[in-house]
Amino acid sequence: MLPQLPPGFRFGTSTASYQIEGAAVEDGRGPSIWDTFAAQPGRVSDGSSGAVACDHYHRYAEDVELMKRLGADGYRLSLSWPRIQPTGSGPPNEKGLDFYDRLIDTLLEAGVKPMVTLYHWDLPQALEDDGGWLNRATIDCFAEYAAIAGERYADRVEHWIPVNEPNVVTMLGYSLGMHAPGRTLMFDALPVAHHLLVGHGRAAIALRAAGATSIGCANNHAPMWPASDDEADVGATKLFDAIWNGMYVEPMLLGRYPADLAPLLEDVIADGDLATIRQPLDFYGVNYYNPMKIGAAPEDAEMPFEFRELVGYPTTDFGWPVVPDALREWLITLRARYRAALPPIMITESGCSYAMGPDENGVVDDQPRIDYLDAHLRAVATAIERGVDVRGYYAWSLMDNFEWAEGYTQRFGLVHVDYETQVRTPKKSFEWYAQVIASQSKDD
Numbered sequence: 001m002l003p004q005l006p007p008g009f010r011f012g013t014s015t016a017s018y019q020i021e022g023a024a025v026e027d028g029r030g031p032s033i034w035d036t037f038a039a040q041p042g043r044v045s046d047g048s049s050g051a052v053a054c055d056h057y058h059r060y061a062e063d064v065e066l067m068k069r070l071g072a073d074g075y076r077l078s079l080s081w082p083r084i085q086p087t088g089s090g091p092p093n094e095k096g097l098d099f100y101d102r103l104i105d106t107l108l109e110a111g112v113k114p115m116v117t118l119y120h121w122d123l124p125q126a127l128e129d130d131g132g133w134l135n136r137a138t139i140d141c142f143a144e145y146a147a148i149a150g151e152r153y154a155d156r157v158e159h160w161i162p163v164n165e166p167n168v169v170t171m172l173g174y175s176l177g178m179h180a181p182g183r184t185l186m187f188d189a190l191p192v193a194h195h196l197l198v199g200h201g202r203a204a205i206a207l208r209a210a211g212a213t214s215i216g217c218a219n220n221h222a223p224m225w226p227a228s229d230d231e232a233d234v235g236a237t238k239l240f241d242a243i244w245n246g247m248y249v250e251p252m253l254l255g256r257y258p259a260d261l262a263p264l265l266e267d268v269i270a271d272g273d274l275a276t277i278r279q280p281l282d283f284y285g286v287n288y289y290n291p292m293k294i295g296a297a298p299e300d301a302e303m304p305f306e307f308r309e310l311v312g313y314p315t316t317d318f319g320w321p322v323v324p325d326a327l328r329e330w331l332i333t334l335r336a337r338y339r340a341a342l343p344p345i346m347i348t349e350s351g352c353s354y355a356m357g358p359d360e361n362g363v364v365d366d367q368p369r370i371d372y373l374d375a376h377l378r379a380v381a382t383a384i385e386r387g388v389d390v391r392g393y394y395a396w397s398l399m400d401n402f403e404w405a406e407g408y409t410q411r412f413g414l415v416h417v418d419y420e421t422q423v424r425t426p427k428k429s430f431e432w433y434a435q436v437i438a439s440q441s442k443d444d
Helices: 033-038 056-070 094-109 125-129 137-153 166-175 186-209 231-254 273-277 324-341 367-385 428-442
Strands: 010-014 074-078 113-119 159-163 219-221 224-226 284-288 292-296 305-308 345-349 390-396 415-417 424-426
Touching: 010 345, 010 428, 033 125, 056 094, 056 424, 056 428, 074 390, 094 113, 094 137, 113 137, 113 186, 137 159, 137 186, 159 186, 166 186, 166 219, 166 231, 186 231, 186 273, 219 231, 224 231, 231 273, 231 284, 231 292, 231 305, 231 324, 284 324, 324 345, 324 367, 367 390, 367 428
Parallel strands: 010 074, 010 390, 074 113, 113 159, 219 284, 224 292, 284 345, 345 390
Antiparallel strands: 292 305, 415 424
16 A cells, blocks of 8 residues: 555545536536637547536536545535636626535535635636737736635635646647637747736635635646757756746746746736735645656747657556656655745646546456556655655546547546446546545544
8 A cells, every 4th residue: 555644635636617517508607718619620639529528517416426435535626717707707697606506515515625726727708809818807807706706615615726727728728729719829928827827816815805715726847857968958948947837836936937038028017916926825736747858949940949758658548658756856846946935735636548448347447547646646655755745636537527629538537437328437546546545544
């Protein structure tokens, strides 16, 4: 079994609203950028959308029962902004608010404490029509939405996260066009990063005013490994490390941008922005999947860096390398870089895609996922032994779901979902995780 993690260590699972809820046109929900993006031919690999997804909107009680059976004491969910404010501003949609009331109350009755993300990528389409996160006015709308959510749920939600993975939103959504809204602005997407960060700060202020007691973040981080010792490769790696990691952690914890990037952001920073971004955080959320290998790009390339294949490691069905020790490396690096400025850490996402389905006996034997989770929890345990304050691990994901631009082709869940029948089948990894949680809690 795993080494013993500290008393009170939180074991959880994570999901996101657009990936699981479905009910895209029910009870007053407005369209999001992902509804629009998925409707465009060629955007999603299998031509699917989250219109039905896992039908969690109607089946949430069954899904909470699964969490209770798992023994997980934490669940990271996201609110659908267009379900609460169909156009991203104005009076809230009571039916949307009521849904999350029911979900949160059901979680608490099952002994599962909610960690709520306000923005997990489903921007109301009406705001995107006005410029989306390129438009500074979106920050004000986000703060208003945060105030509505805080006022309604702060008395029952344990932890809050304003924005999930602002770096992924900026790069895949606005820079490279691989995610909604599908813009290809390259370096001109940098204002998006700044507006998301100011939005994070404004939302944190609104949540605190509403009585929220624990606010953090969920930043996607990866150790950056240069392709060689060559000066050009090392320089390209440092630049991409600043773009992917530093541009988000430094403003949140230190109130400044990395020196190499600060000049590129001068025109979009207003007075007081950096102080707004640097709100006190009760935990620092790390979403970890794999390290990245970076090399210098040819002189005529659009970007000065390029991604190189990381060889010598097994890969998931997504093609991502499985490198548990890089999680330990990142946690130790984060502590070394930021020391007293770094609050306690939560692993807010960590997981893997493997496609195994039920066999003739209805058993989903996903041993590679068990190996993955075991190795990554061991990496966390090692980091804790080295003095890093890690308080929890939220596995991605509770169940198979709509995997963004990959549609339903990638399965990250502890629970298998048959999308035709909506039958849930806990996988062997689910039973393994349940045993881990039970064995750890006994010794608390």
